Amino acid sequence: MIMKREWCSLLLIFCFYNGCWAQFSLSRGGVARLDSVLRRDMGKPGVVLAISSGNELIYEKAMGLASLEWNTPMTSDAVFEAGSVSKQFTAATVLKLIEQKRLSLDDDVRKYVPELPDYGEEITIRHLLTMTSGLRDWRNITYLMGKATFACAYSQSDALEIICRQRELNFAPGTKYSYSNSNYDLLSIIVYRITKEPFVKFSTREVLDPVGFMHAKWRDNALEVVTKKVDSYRFSEAANRYFTQDLLERTHGAAGMLVTAADLIKWSNHWASGKFGETLGKLRETRGRLIDGSEIAYAYGGVRVTNLGRLREVTHSGLVAGYRAWLAYYPEAEVSVACLTNDRSFEIAKVRNIIGELLTGERLAEPKSLVAMSPSQLADLRGIYKGVDHFQCFEIKTDGAVAVIGKDTLGAIAKDTLVSGHTTYILKPEGTIAVHAADEVREYKKVNAYNPTEKDLKALEGRYVNDELSLDLELKVKDGKLVAYRKAHDSMTLNPTYEDGHEAGFYTLSNGLRALFAFTRSRDGHMGLTVSIPRAEHFSFTKH
Template identity: 30%
Template sequence: MNFLATCRHFFSIAPIFFSAAAMADVNNTLQKAELARRVDALFSAYAADSPGCALGVILNGELVYKKGYGNASLEFGVPIDPEKTLFAIGSTSKQFTAAAILLLVQDGKISLNDDIRKHLPEMHNYGTAISVDQMLSHTSGLRDYTVLMTMGNGVREVDYSSDADAMAVILRQRSLNFAPGSHYMYSNTNYFLLAKIVERVSHRNFGKFLQDRIFQPLGMHHTRLRDKYDVVVAQRAMGYAPVGGGGFSMKDVNWEQVGNTGVLTTVSDLTKWDQNFYESRVGGEWLVKQMQENAVRSDGVALSYARGLIVDGAYRGMRSVHHAGDTAGFHAQLLRLPDERFSAMVLCNVDGVDQTLLSFKVADLFLAEEIKKRGATASNQTAKDAVIAPAGKTMSSESQLASYTGVYLDRYAQSLHTIELKAGQLWYIAPQRERVALEQSGEQRFRLPRKTENTFQFSKQDKRQLLNIVYRSGEPVELDRVRPIQTDYIHLEDYTGTYFSPEINVHWTIVAKDGKLFKQVQREATKPMNPVFEDAFTVTVDDQDLLRFTRDSRQRITGFIVDNPRVLNVVFSRERSGVQID
């Protein structure tokens, strides 16, 4: 009997549950008490006086392991119960929205190729169609409303926000991140609007649709949609955040948008949903297949995102299906390894948890024998690149190599990549990584020797110097060479002033103090800005914004463009002259 067949026969120690069938024939190579000790050690930080997590493990269709660690409510000392405690699962909700859309496709009420304006005619006409399917795969180009709503106006997840607030900012947008289908960029706007389409087509409240078509048919009797911030929900866990010096503060979700988020569920109920991917009770085999079909960009590049799920080989090369969720005070992950008939659910009610890493570590314990057979590496985490010595001879002259050097910007990730020349050898420096030698593999083409399958292709387009990096996944990323900072010529007063963006309806003020620029917006602390290349700054602390200032023909600053990992090309125009901090 192999390990996977015997794992389902593990033991029970209160309050951990194992089925009666799982009591027999325990694998001798990993004793039951030792397994429990190792699992408990992963969650040892969550004790009786802290919030924590619920864990569930499924093998061969059985929930063989479930346990609660910590409290669902610190105020009332209510421990987490994996059977009954409801957690907000954030973006893990997206798979239910995708399933709802596919059920309507089966009903013949919508098509995956429908232009979204067929169902949401109030949407701005961007001059190109955006399909329902592009929204499902995050290739629509629609900007993320959650970023737009928090970009420079001090709104937080714990503040109240209604559907109307979200729709208002979505309808103000006049540009896309990119042409629909041409790129992947995660955006909550896609799934928020998909829920609206479900409501309009089905003539039912989205939560009612999920109950009628998914939750009740699968026996997910505890699961529900929370679309009102003040509704009382029995057995619901409260969200928390650690406080410096000890203790916790309350941090709960007060946004009412759903589709991209909003599902409350338990470990036990998620087990029933997980089983549907094997039994196909809801939607049949077609729906299950469609949800796990990887999206393809318009240029033919396959993506790891499918429909509401990520499908890849992220776990030691095994085929994995997963989607994490993060929302105020909550973290969730449902990891499925379908070929091993293994799933791990980690639901937490405290900030600072890496729920995905925890799910992988749980898999490490339960699939130890299978991993050993595969000869997998000890960690699924990408190690920090070491310096690799040059290998082989280059085919380009040193002057040609020198023409490739410089700093390149990936605008989609707001990351800077550096190419250097040293002793006739090109070196690559990725963000927060060590220098790695490049080996030439063709004309203007390079690779990382003995390291990865990543390739580097240099080219010119008009006046642009480009670097295309094709990662092992097959997805190419285009980077632009940017002009380096001339620190001796930076005049901070050129940039100071007040700027306005009509698309997000906010003002930003740029001020100067002690030789640095700072960003000031309402309800936020003043944040320092760091120059990264000519006329471009990043906002430090917790922002991910890249500001690229624009100039007129007389070289006067006229505004700036903001890029963010989920929002590109938000234009701010200058309103008045500079301001100086006292």
């Protein structure tokens, strides 16, 4: 009974009756828990957390540093890059055009962007808003090109040129969900082409100004001096210290908003109060639907609509350079939460877990009850798995009595079900594994490990070209390893991973993103190469 009272003392003080949540405030225990997760060691970047109940701000605190170089303390009105939290501002701008009947959810994107290739199936505005278009993510593509977005200042026209150079999709429009920044950067271009005025100008007048922000605005120039904007940082485990993480962004749509935590709370409450109107309010939280009729969490408003216990959660997170952002709204409780940090390594998920526990009374961070796996089950599970209808793979190893993928432990919650964080692995009778992560479900099959001889590697040497990437790769064997050279000083070591019939797969890192190189030899002896990275798959290279 004592333990129960201690746990209840940490909850938000509220009551639930007749299906409605009453106004509540934070208890001392709740405040202490939030303070503890925000508390930063001396010399670390900072974090700001704001929470409102109804329209009342009930928690707003800043901890850590805004600048490591100057040892400047973080303040609650500090300005951050919102990253992908910006998508809901872009979506609101698009929904405004739909409300004004200047645009329709079912309009063909090529009506406004005719330079986009004809993929044989129509891509609509609806597909862009709900991440179901199949478009490759142009930002990830730059990592493979050797000119990653974190190192180059891409403009909106640069983004459009890369998107329109892609001759293939990741999948047919409407058949799957896959997060891609290309969708929202295209939407901002479409707004410009419809309105005949810059996206930033139209969005500011129609969407930002009515809210009455103190600081929030679209970033026009990454080099502009912005009052109270914090620097961003990333922690290097190898060096055991922080480094600055510069931002060179010059695009809008998928990212680009500058905000404070109070701004995000004001934005959330503006929607909650119905000030954008009933039509837009409903559209914003209407979840996408695939061709097979299944509903996904990603909604027309650039937010994810999911459940947190018995509460509905309207949320989105963001990551750009060393900035992380998270905004969530819980309609039944009328609670809005905004968290911003300039530390790329800060785990905002811990904040969400505590918020969830305070709201629902459930210990969300606790693992589900696990079942033991026998030695024979672990032995059967060990091995390399390759995507059945896509181009990624992973290896399951065992560490004592548990299965692991990299550093992540897989816990068995049933004979045929494993979990790691929010990802579920379903072991199917035919021997494949269905991996469920967010709204994505991908199937993998077991393949053999690949242990090539130096002669095998030599047969893969040569020059490979792909014009979608404007990329020439020179493959050479060096010190017993196959190495892909973009330039003499820019190379990737390819690590042999699997073989599947006439296909041999190699994994590597391209500017920090995992890339899969799959070589196939045809019956006439011709060597083919396909390269895939997350959110951008199946780039076919021709050997010269």
